Amino acid sequence: xxxxxxxxxxIGTELVPQLLVKGQGVRVVTRDAAKISRLDPRxxxxxxxxxxxxxxxxxxxxxxxxxxxxxxxxxxxxxxxMLIEEAKSAGAKHIVKxxxxxGGDGQVGPMHRDRETAVRESGLAWTFVRPGVFMANTxxxxxxxxxxxxxxxxxxxxxxxxxSPFDIAAVAAEALTAPGxxxxxxxxxxxxxxxxxxxxxxxxxxxxxxxACIDITIEAxxxxxxxxxxxxxxxxxxxxxxRTIKAGTxxxxxxxxxxxxxxxxxxYETWCVAHKAAFI
Numbered sequence: 430x431x432x433x434x435x436x437x438x439x440i441g442t443e444l445v446p447q448l449l450v451k452g453q454g455v456r457v458v459t460r461d462a463a464k465i466s467r468l469d470p471r472x473x474x475x476x477x478x479x480x481x482x483x484x485x486x487x488x489x490x491x492x493x494x495x496x497x498x499x500x501x502x503x504x505x506x507x508x509x510x511m512l513i514e515e516a517k518s519a520g521a522k523h524i525v526k527x528x529x530x531x532g533g534d535g536q537v538g539p540m541h542r543d544r545e546t547a548v549r550e551s552g553l554a555w556t557f558v559r560p561g562v563f564m565a566n567t568x569x570x571x572x573x574x575x576x577x578x579x580x581x582x583x584x585x586x587x588x589x590x591x592x593s594p595f596d597i598a599a600v601a602a603e604a605l606t607a608p609g610x611x612x613x614x615x616x617x618x619x620x621x622x623x624x625x626x627x628x629x630x631x632x633x634x635x636x637x638x639x640x641a642c643i644d645i646t647i648e649a650x651x652x653x654x655x656x657x658x659x660x661x662x663x664x665x666x667x668x669x670x671x672r673t674i675k676a677g678t679x680x681x682x683x684x685x686x687x688x689x690x691x692x693x694x695x696x697y698e699t700w701c702v703a704h705k706a707a708f709i
Contacts (some may be wrong), residue, residue: 430454430491431605432521434479434512435498437464439565440527443598444496445472451606458488480508482515489519494605497526499544509544513551523554523611525604527597530561530616530681556604557614560597561681562589564619564700567628571708574632579641582625583650587674590618590682591628593695600689615685620694622680628697635701636708647671 431448435441436457448455449469456473459465465474477484479500489495495516500508516524526548528541541559548555570580597617604610623631629642650671651664673679686694 430456430473431494431496432456432458432488432492432516433496434458434488435496435527436468437461438498439563439594440597440601441496441498443595444601445469447598447602448605451602453606456488456492458484479512482511485512485515486519488512489516489521492516492519492521494523494525495521496601496605497524497548499527499541504540506540506543506547510547513547513553517551517553521553523556523605524548524551525556525558525601525610527601528557528559528614530559530618554611556610556612558597558601558604558617559614560592560617561619562591562679563597564591564593564695564697565704566591567632567701568704568707570629570632574636574640574708578639579643580625580629581643581645581650581653582629583645583647583671584625584674585644586624586626587677588622588624588627588680589674590620590622590680591697592617592619592686593700595700596686596690596694600686603689610689615689616683617685618681618683618694619686620682620696622682623697631698632701632708635698635705647675 431453433441433445433455436445437459445455449471456475457465458475458477458479460478462476475484475488479485480503497512503509526544528545545557573579573581600615600617626642629640633640647668651668654664655661
């Protein structure tokens with residue numbers, strides 16, 4: 430049995446069906462039963478909060494491997510440490526943890542490094558999956574694309590190599606189900622270095638409609654986020670990352686997806702085609 434935390438997130442929604450295809454028993458845990466009501470009936474479900482020890486114990490009972498996504502609302506890391514502790518006590522053997530690429534990850538990086546240390550010190554087998562910028566972040570542009578035909582970006586012509594959550598999930602699925610991944614840390618990027626204007630041009634071509642890319646300041650972008658209800662800490666952390674991109678130091682590309690999966694990573698255009706409906 431594999432426990433999948435974060436099953437309703439960008440990676441989890443891709444991972445669960447991939448594990449089922451591989452014939453794995455899957456358990457998911459969520460606070461909101463409605464979010465998983467349409468999942469495959471073969472999936473075992475635990476409804477509860479991962480900050481609650483009783484819920485965690487129910488979630489890890491009989492589990493051999495754990496897919497671990499850290500809770501954003503757990504800045505102290507207490508929930509992650511409890512999950513690790515209870516998984517070990519229940520007899521789990523391997524944790525595959527979603528982390529963050531080294532360098533250019535702002536305030537998020539140190540948090541993930543702390544959680545990695547907790548996993549390492551548990552004595553369990555581990556694999557760290559460290560993706561860079563998600564292609565799915567593009568979905569945040571949908572409202573202004575629909576309303577104005579515009580995307581507002583604070584990163585200028587700085588480039589990143591965005592990665593599809595499908596590929597992140599595929600690497601995680603491989604680490605959870607195949608030998609040879611213990612003690613490995615995979616830094617994942619997509620196959621192309623792209624600026625936001627590059628991405629907007631590709632998305633425009635896929636949608637068959639013009640989209641303007643409007644350059645704004647980092648301060649203005651952070652202010653927009655705060656006005657939309659984002660915590661100041663998140664806006665500040667992203668501001669730091671945007672500065673890294675704009676300066677050109679986030680233009681990092683790896684081959685770990687191809688090494689693990691023995692195929693190229695998905696292109697940004699492929700992702701856009703698959704998610705075209707979200708922008709119409």
